[in-house]
Amino acid sequence: MIDEPLERLRSAARRARELARNRAITGLGHQDADDDVGTIGTDDALGFDPFPLLEALHRNGVRVVVIGQVAGIMHGSTELTGDLDLLWDGVPAHAPALADAFTSVNAQLADEQGEPLATHAASFLRPKVQFTSPGAGGDCCTPALPWGDLHVRELLDRAITAVGPGGLEVRYVSREDLIGMRRAIGRPKDLRRADELDSFASNAYGPPPR
Numbered sequence: 001m002i003d004e005p006l007e008r009l010r011s012a013a014r015r016a017r018e019l020a021r022n023r024a025i026t027g028l029g030h031q032d033a034d035d036d037v038g039t040i041g042t043d044d045a046l047g048f049d050p051f052p053l054l055e056a057l058h059r060n061g062v063r064v065v066v067i068g069q070v071a072g073i074m075h076g077s078t079e080l081t082g083d084l085d086l087l088w089d090g091v092p093a094h095a096p097a098l099a100d101a102f103t104s105v106n107a108q109l110a111d112e113q114g115e116p117l118a119t120h121a122a123s124f125l126r127p128k129v130q131f132t133s134p135g136a137g138g139d140c141c142t143p144a145l146p147w148g149d150l151h152v153r154e155l156l157d158r159a160i161t162a163v164g165p166g167g168l169e170v171r172y173v174s175r176e177d178l179i180g181m182r183r184a185i186g187r188p189k190d191l192r193r194a195d196e197l198d199s200f201a202s203n204a205y206g207p208p209p210r
Contacts, residue, residue: 003162005074012073016080020045030083030137035187045082049135060101064088065159066172075175083138090142095121107133148184
């Protein structure tokens with residue numbers, strides 16, 4: 001049986017692709033996303049499907065946690081996205097498996113200035129790398145990336161695991177930690193999405209049905 005969070009994510013990814021299907025190409029990627037609209041307004045929404053990369057990470061035994069709006073969707077957010085943001089522990093011994101997973105889906109890496117990086121283990125040891133792949137682009141971060149007053153490494157230990165077909169395991173940040181991350185960044189879309197997630201706590205029936 002597929003966990004409800006994964007059902008939400010598959011449904012949201014499908015709706016994002018449908019929304020973007022007949023839209024004119026803009027040349028904008030996730031790094032160009034508007035602080036209010038988000039990546040659903042960029043070309044990254046075209047063909048958005050985070051599952052090939054999530055499955056590759058699982059196959060390679062990478063301990064990675066989904067953050068950002070994909071995690072928000074898994075918690076019940078109604079807002080669509082076109083990118084996949086990830087957090088891993090930054091331990092050098094774990095980097096080769098991470099590189100293998102990204103290589104297996106033909107991902108390309110870039111630094112924070114957009115300069116290309118080799119898809120090698122050493123590249124992932126930066127606080128943040130950007131990536132693009134046929135299904136999804138986004139950021140892959142380590143706890144070394146500053147996040148306000150949050151102790152980011154602790155978020156990894158509190159992550160939730162959703163289980164899908166074939167034993168696929170997708171770890172994603174807890175709702176409370178995601179709200180904290182949203183408020184620490186403070187962009188209009190983050191504050192709006194944090195308020196949405198906060199509203200679920202006062203709703204005895206949980207997030208709205210999808």
